[in-house]
Amino acid sequence: MKNTLKVALGQIAPVWLNKQQTLQKVEKCISEAAEQGCELIVFGEGLVPGYPFWLALTDGAAWNTKVNKEIHAHYARNSVSIESGDLDAICKLAKTHKMAIYLGAIERPQDRGGHSLYASLIYINEKGNIKSVHRKLQPTYDERMTWSPGDGNGLQVHTLKQFTVGGLNCWENWMPLPRAALYGQGENLHIAVWPGSEHNTKDITRFIARESRSYVISVSSMMNVTDFPKDTPHLEEILKKSPNVLANGGSCIAGPDGEWIIPPVCNKEGLIIETIDFNRVYEERHNFDPVGHYSRPDITKLHVNRERQSTISFDKNE
Numbered sequence: 001m002k003n004t005l006k007v008a009l010g011q012i013a014p015v016w017l018n019k020q021q022t023l024q025k026v027e028k029c030i031s032e033a034a035e036q037g038c039e040l041i042v043f044g045e046g047l048v049p050g051y052p053f054w055l056a057l058t059d060g061a062a063w064n065t066k067v068n069k070e071i072h073a074h075y076a077r078n079s080v081s082i083e084s085g086d087l088d089a090i091c092k093l094a095k096t097h098k099m100a101i102y103l104g105a106i107e108r109p110q111d112r113g114g115h116s117l118y119a120s121l122i123y124i125n126e127k128g129n130i131k132s133v134h135r136k137l138q139p140t141y142d143e144r145m146t147w148s149p150g151d152g153n154g155l156q157v158h159t160l161k162q163f164t165v166g167g168l169n170c171w172e173n174w175m176p177l178p179r180a181a182l183y184g185q186g187e188n189l190h191i192a193v194w195p196g197s198e199h200n201t202k203d204i205t206r207f208i209a210r211e212s213r214s215y216v217i218s219v220s221s222m223m224n225v226t227d228f229p230k231d232t233p234h235l236e237e238i239l240k241k242s243p244n245v246l247a248n249g250g251s252c253i254a255g256p257d258g259e260w261i262i263p264p265v266c267n268k269e270g271l272i273i274e275t276i277d278f279n280r281v282y283e284e285r286h287n288f289d290p291v292g293h294y295s296r297p298d299i300t301k302l303h304v305n306r307e308r309q310s311t312i313s314f315d316k317n318e
């Protein structure tokens with residue numbers, strides 16, 4: 001098996017709060033990456049159908065306002081329902097092109113009643129199977145007004161050629177224990193997804209790479225004021241305070257030594273493609289391995305609960 005893996009970073013803007021049209025953009029990117037021989041493609045946090053930028057622009061913490069309730073309802077209608085087959089076409093593309101995919105999506109899962117929203121990082125393997133759905137453990141600041149906190153079920157890693165790949169959403173990447181949960185399962189290719197911009201990716205990407213002696217791929221979305229569709233509910237209210245650039249990208253790759261392979265790419269929409277060599281992982285683990293020869297599990301050890309949480313369970317019929 002070759003040491004190398006060809007990866008694509010899908011730094012694109014959503015068709016904001018439009019699930020179907022954003023999925024079409026994602027599918028187009030997957031096909032373009034396949035034409036260039038990519039084996040893994042990654043998209044930013046909550047790309048489908050987009051990040052909740054309105055919260056910072058419409059007094060999102062105000063209680064019981066018509067504006068925020070109506071935008072939230074629109075957001076929920078455009079969220080992803082995996083059980084309803086929203087990602088079937090993307091799974092089919094993954095299988096057709098033998099390409100693995102990490103997709104950031106706002107999920108409305110049936111196992112939590114089908115009404116609340118979660119920022120989920122979904123891994124689809126090269127056979128077109130959804131292998132994990134990681135719901136963001138702790139939404140950040142105003143995100144808590146529209147996203148629910150997730151659970152540990154998605155703290156999983158996956159084999160991709162010689163690599164072991166895992167991922168976290170946005171500021172979860174600053175949480176030491178979820179990182180350690182992935183390291184302990186053998187992760188050596190870490191996926192960090194963001195809504196944008198380079199102020200998020202420029203420090204933590206290299207830090208995680210140096211801490212874990214792994215490759216780190218950070219992928220952010222784009223979002224300019226011109227990306228708000230004209231049929232967005234309460235668009236005039238949103239635009240009153242919106243800056244021209246809400247997310248400028250900043251996608252990047254750091255190597256296992258913590259140095260840049262691709263520094264943050266800003267204000268450029270499209271695919272960023274690179275080939276990475278697994279052998280570099282072994283080279284850097286020679287002097288430091290946080291869960292191997294440079295660990296002391298007899299002194300400190302992490303307990304992880306990966307049970308999928310729900311408010312209801314049923315006894316099996318006898």
